[in-house]
Amino acid sequence: MTRLPVPERRRALIAAAIRVVARDGVAATSTRAIAAEAGMPLGALHYVFVSRDDLLAAVIDTVTAGQRVAAESVLPHPDTQPPASGALLHTFGALLHTGLGRFLDLLEAEPEREVAVLELNLYTLRTPAMAGTMRAEYEETYQALVPVLARAARACRCASTVPLRDVARLLVTAVDGLTTTWLADRDCAATRRVAALVADGIAALFAPLAPDAAAGQGDEPGAPHDHPEGGLHHADHP
């Protein structure tokens, strides 16, 4: 094989490993299978990675990073259509609806991708050294989702009645549940009906904002009118 610097070979091996995991599963992702997929001898793998677990850790880092940007893109940017008058609350539900629908499109198009994510999550759970890492990854996802939710809510002229952090966590819970359930029964129509119920249910957590307060003080990200720090105080419905 042509001479390759370590970082490039590292990337190639990670990409090959992701393909193998998606196609054959983590259990079948041996060092030899990865090397064969990457088209390089087995020794080259151990020249870059000290062990198989080291490579799999790098794989997990890569796919979780991609997972986070995917999570942020679930909520589409509402800038395209400025919110018209009336039925503003329904707009947020529609936003969630199209976002979840977009995710389901991706899921149905290449289920192996999500299966691979689930398998890697379980592998992480089984590896004591990485259990804490996973906790941090999910926390980051929630925190990355909060400003996206705040921006969407602001565009729809509504505000959450519960801490946005809980809404973000609820959204992740919903996406995870929709994924595993669809993977189990492959019922596309039922999954989309359930996704519609989920979108309506989450949208029901948002209340329309007073029109005079719409152009009010809260413009910086963080959404000060909906408990941005997501602390211990329980949701108090006014």
Add this chain to the structure above:
Amino acid sequence: MTRLPVPERRRALIAAAIRVVARDGVAATSTRAIAAEAGMPLGALHYVFVSRDDLLAAVIDTVTAGQRVAAESVLPHPDTQPPASGALLHTFGALLHTGLGRFLDLLEAEPEREVAVLELNLYTLRTPAMAGTMRAEYEETYQALVPVLARAARACRCASTVPLRDVARLLVTAVDGLTTTWLADRDCAATRRVAALVADGIAALFAPLAPDAAAGQGDEPGAPHDHPEGGLHHADHP
């Protein structure tokens, strides 16, 4: 080892395999590990099961059967406290709340159990011969949940505005999502807050029944007033 008939040894091996899967994961569940856990020589395993995959299939059958009865017990029997007057709609939400809380108690008490279920689900997904089986298992779970939901709704004097089958599927989606999310971040308090939101959201799908129609015609299981056959017709809010 003392002489054992095949069915008993079969049960013992399945139980041992379940313990190994919960403790060490599917990947570490080798024939030798199972035999050691059961305290019997390796040859005895292959005398009962033709192959490791055969044993794992039996394991999956056993745990999915247990999973179904667990799913039915998520909705506690409402017979203990006869519905008082007023706030009948809140009663159904409370029922869901306690049911989900009970499940979370179990999840936090022994997470290995649910991790094992997830691993076995993924193993089933990866095994082409069993992919169809899993579809059927989930369908059975939905169908088992429909009469439970119908009974709970009747006791709470309310009826679903969407097909009960979709509600059952939504409940399974919620439980799956709550499980995976808690396993990832281990945030018990946040999980229970999200579970409360889920319970409220599902309860919002039910509308109070007219008091004269409460003792009406629908007494047999199947709940004729809420689209029991879960067909294609979309939910029409009256």
Add this chain to the structure above:
DNA sequence: CAAGATCTTGGTCGTTCGACCAACTTTGGA
């Protein structure tokens, strides 16, 4: 042009795996 650093390669350990088998013991009915 040297020489050290950086890659590349094929081969080889020791271990563990699933599957298999021949010999042995126990059981229960003829």
Add this chain to the structure above:
DNA sequence: TCCAAAGTTGGTCGAACGACCAAGATCTTG
């Protein structure tokens, strides 16, 4: 009592695994 069926046991086979290494090839720097 005898004997076939049922059950038990320890050992062995080939294959695949992760890890490692020595030797060669190539690049880069002085």
